[in-house]
Amino acid sequence: MNASLPSPSGRVFRSDAPLAPAPGLLRVGTRGSALAVSQTTMVAEQMATATGLDVALVIITTHGDVTRAPLSQLGGTGVFVSALRDALLAGECDLAVHSLKDLPTGACAGISLGAVPVRADARDALCARDGLTLADLPVGARVGTGSPRRAAQIRARRSDIDVHDLRGNVDTRLGRVGVDLDAVVLAAAGLDRLGRADAITERFPLTDVPAAPGQGALAIEVRAADATTEPYIAALSAVDDAEARATALAERSLLATLEAGCAAPIGACAEVTGDELRLRAVVYRVDGSEQLTAEASLPWSTTAPDSGVPVPEVPAELGRRVAAELLAAGAADLAPLGGRA
C-alpha cells in the first residue's frame, strides 16, 4: 500500500457533441449557459481529482435555454430540467448537474439525487446603478426580476418601486442596469460563480429576505440503478455535503408539502446551528401587502450511528411541519401556490 501517494487526477474536458460511454470516463450532463458550465466544471474537477477518472462535460440544450417567454409563464417548475433528465435516462450522460432550486419537487422515476455539494451564497443580490442599495433607489425606480417572490419582497419594502419582468442570461440582465432599469435582482450564487460579484450593490440578509428554496445549491442526479455502484459512489461522495443536503432538502420538503412550484412567492431559509436544523419560511401576497411566516427546528447531526449517512428523515419532516403551519395560517388564500410541474 502506498496510501501517501496521491492518485493522479483525471482530465476535465467539454463536449458539445454526444459522447459514447467509456471505461475510466464519467460523462456529466449540463446546460450550456456560462453559469451552468462554470458550476459543473467545479463539480467535475472535484470528481476528477478524487477518483482519477476523466470527466467530460456533455452540453445538453434545454427548452429553458431557447425560449423567450417570461419564466413565470413557462408552466412553473422544471423548465430547465427535463432535457437533462431525458439525456440521463437515455444514457447520453452518466450524471446530471442542475441548480437545485430549478428541480421540481416530485420524484422522477429512475433517477436519484446523488449529491448536493457545498452550498454557495443563498442570498439574493441587488445590482443597481451607481452603487445604490434598495433603500437608496429613487421613488418610482424601475427594478427587474422574473420572480414573483422577489417582486413581492421588493414591494413589501418599497411599494413605490416599479417592478419589471426580466429574462435572459446573467449578462443580458446585468446589461439593462443603467439603461432601461435602475436595478435588477439576481441570485448572488450565480454572480459569484461567474466572477460578476463586482456588479452587486447589496446582498439581502436571509432573515429579512429569504431566498428561493434550494437557492445557491446544486443537485447532482444519477440513474437510480447506478447510484449504489462504483464509480458513482466514489464520484458522488467526493462532492456531497451533509449540511448542504439537509438544508436544501428541508426547504424542498416545504415546497413539496405546499405543492408549490419554483414560481410561487415563497422564501425559505434552513440552517444548521449546533445539533439543530432550523427552517424559516415566508409566503407573500404577490403585491407585497401581506405575508405569513413560520419557523421550526429539529435535532440533527451529521452522522447516523452506524452508516455515516445524514440523519435522513429530519429535513423532510421539518419541511412538512413548517408547511403545515403556513397552511393552517391560510397561506393558500394569500398566494397562488400551484405550478407544480
Ligand SMILES: NCc1[nH]cc(CCC(=O)O)c1CC(=O)O
Ligand atoms: N431561476 C433561475 C436560476 N436558477 C439557478 C440560478 C442561479 C442561482 C442558484 O444556483 O440558485 C438562477 C438565476 C437566478 O435566480 O438569479
